[in-house]
Amino acid sequence: MTGTLAAIGAGLAVIGAGIGIGNIGSKAMEAIARQPEVVGDIRSNMILMAALIEGAALIAIILSIFVK
Amino acid sequence: MSKFVAILKKRYKRIIRMKKFVVPFICLFVIMANTFIVEGAETHTGESENATHNHDECSCHHEEKYDPGASAFHHIADANAFHLFGDYYLPLPCLLYSPGNGFTFLMSNAFDMHHHGSGTKAIDGYVMVHGSIMRVNQEGFPMDGEVEVSCYTEKEAADGKVTHQVVYKEKCYDLDKKTSYDGGIMGGGVTSFYDFGMTKNVFTMILAFLILFFLFRKAAVSYITRKGQAPKGVQAVIEPLFEFIRNEVAIPFLGSKYEKYLPYLMSIFFFILGLNLIGQLPFFPGSGNVTGNLSVTLVLAVIAALITNFSGNKNYWQHVFNMPGVPLPIKFILTPVELLGLFIKPMTLMLRLFANITAGHIVIIIFVSLIFIFGQAGENLGGSILGGVMAVPLTLFMMAIELLVAFVQAFVFCILTASYIGAAIEEHHEHH
Structure with missing residues (x-):
């Protein structure tokens, strides 16, 4: 039973991270389209922000793996 | 018509030329996938050795059961x-x-x-x-x-x-x-x-250290012997990566004091990248899952935390304990949050690298397990073949993704460490 709940939790965490990283990606693409000359800055900030969001999601996933 | 034939011939030549690279590449991937299959097969035969437990009686007997989860965790362990x-x-x-x-x-x-x-x-x-x-x-x-x-x-x-x-x-x-x-x-x-x-991980770390040492030594030597000339060989591989980290990570985040932290940032980037790439190889010199080991990433994160906090200036600690420009009641909430942040930042560094690498390896092993799941642990040959046909392209795809992840995770660890250090050494500016 707890295994099933943990799997659902991992799925929810992935949904959250997916929405967050998707937003970052779409906004970054818009920004690049608007100002192609700062593509380098936008790209590194995009990866940085995506990594920060991913961190929160990964904590949830790790917890759901190790919960028994 | 003859013109058309000429174009076709040209195209064909190009395809032939491409084949030279593509065929060995695919062969390499298939060999890699097969190594996993062989390893998985061993897991399966090992799994069959279980014993019954009738209190004092104890004997080894064979039990046909394949557990993909257990086999995955066994293969990524030290x-x-x-x-x-x-x-x-x-x-x-x-x-x-x-x-x-x-x-x-x-x-x-x-x-x-x-x-x-x-x-x-x-x-x-x-x-x-x-x-x-x-x-x-x-x-x-x-x-x-x-x-x-x-x-x-x-x-x-x-x-x-x-x-x-x-x-x-x-x-x-x-x-x-x-x-x-x-x-x-x-x-x-x-x-x-x-x-x-x-252990296996220590062996892999020493191997990565030696490879990096020889690569960088060679690059350094060519900086002396080929002064004023275009980079060549190892130097041409190392230099763009080095310049990328310096220009995109160190200088924007650390400002004028970047040279002090550059050796650390470079070491962390190339060490993690080297270990990630060695871990990608499924056979002997590789296969050590070092960056997917929590103890290793813990040490890397602790080093990052120590460097951040020891280089923190007065301004940094003031922002932790007594945030300027914030009303007193808010400070009671903000200070504990900032204090927690001191520990959460390195913890996320640790977990991010560990989870990304571990997840990639587990997914590959689970894909290879398809062969044993469909083949009912070696009893059903047709199922095994079907599983193999599914497993090879999926494994190939995951390996390509993991190659990307190897670079991205090394870069992310480096850029986040740089941003934490950058926040700690930032000079005072007017915002209150």
Whole structure:
């Protein structure tokens, strides 16, 4: 039973991270389209922000793996 | 018409030229995937050795069951012996200590490992179970010298805790848990012995260190001998990566003081990248899952935290303990949050690298497990072939993704460390 709940939790965490990283990606693409000359800055900030969001999601996933 | 033929010929030539690269590339991937399949097959044969438990009776019997999860966790774990192929293992030095019996030093091949990394001998009460050393923790077992043991088994208690057991003269003896260097302070439980040996991960780290040392030495030498000329060879590989980290990470985040932290940032980037790439190889020199090991990423994160906090200036600590420009009641909430942030930042660094690499490896192993799931653990040949047809492209795809992840994670670790250090050394500016 707890295994099933943990799997659902991992799925929810992935949904959250997916929405967050998707937003970052779409906004970054818009920004690049608007100002192609700062593509380098936008790209590194995009990866940085995506990594920060991913961190929160990964904590949830790790917890759901190790919960028994 | 002749013009059309000429174009076709040209196109064809290009395809032939492409083939030269593409065919060996695909072959390499298929070989890699096959290595996994062979490893998986061994896992399966090892899995069949289970014993029944009718209280005192203890015997080894064969049980056909394949557990993809357990096999995945076994393959990403650290080990005391390096699996080469078949029943051959690279012996690694083991330095074991137990408070009662003192030190034991041996090479891991002394356990005489057969399939699946399980030894057939017990030495001074130590046994090799699935590639890692454990110690007998029950009265009656000969704790001195070398004895033959028949097999290993697992006992599940009522609360779901699994204890490994060794079968010796048709009797089961409980084994202690795998050792932890911290003596069980950080969880994991206190063990009756300590393992200071060189494990598979340590071997891989030394290998990565040597490879990086020779690459960078070569690049450095060519900076002297080829002054004023265009970069060539190793130098041309290292230089763009180096310049990328310097110009995109170090200078924007650290400003004018970047040179002080550049050696650390470069070491962390190339060390993680090297380990990630070595971990991608499924056969001998690679296959050590170092950056997917929580202890390794813990140490990397602790080093990052120490450098950040020791280089923090007055401004940084003021922002932690007494945020300027914030009303007093808010400070009661903000200060604990900032204090927690000091620990959460390195913790996320640790977990991010660990989880990304581990997740990639687990997914690859699960894809390879499709062969055994569809093949009903070797009973159904048609199913195995179907599983193989599915597993190879999926594994290929995951490996391509992992190659990307290897670079991105090294970059992310580096850029986040740089941003934390950058926040700590930032000079005071007007915002209150």
